[in-house]
Amino acid sequence: MKKILTFIPSYGTNNSNYLKLILEELNSIDTHNIDIILYTTEDYDFITDNVDVRKYNKDIKIGLTHEYKLDLLNSIDNYDIFLYLEDDILFTHKNLITFENENKYLPDDYVIGLLRYEEYNGKKYLNE
DSSP, X not given: OOEEEEEEEEOSSTTHHHHHHHHHHHHHOOSSEEEEEEEEXXXXXXXXXXXXXXXXXXXXXXXXXXXXXXXXHHHTTTOXXXXXXXXXXXXOHHHHHHHHHHHTTSOTTOOOOOOOEEEETTEEEEOO
16 A cells, blocks of 8 residues: 655634645544644644644744744655645645546656645636
């Protein structure tokens, strides 16, 4: 079974309901072994045992989004897939299966990426 390491920075509580949904979705994926590191400034009551919580002072601000880099470097040989999400990015089992299926068509030194978009009033807008 492939191993996935997921990094999620979460500053403040504005997206806590969505963060809960993201963690539930990741924990529902049973086709891969998924480890999760949550970099946060808050305490949450919905965190499960498989989530490694790294708590920071709110003074870290935007720096929270860079905290995963050393963990990525130290784990590079221990995982097959790395996910960098944020507390408002839902990654589903369907996304994972599509990623793996489409990636099979690329040469070994290539990997597909995913584009984010948001829906507003029935229209889709590219986020990045």
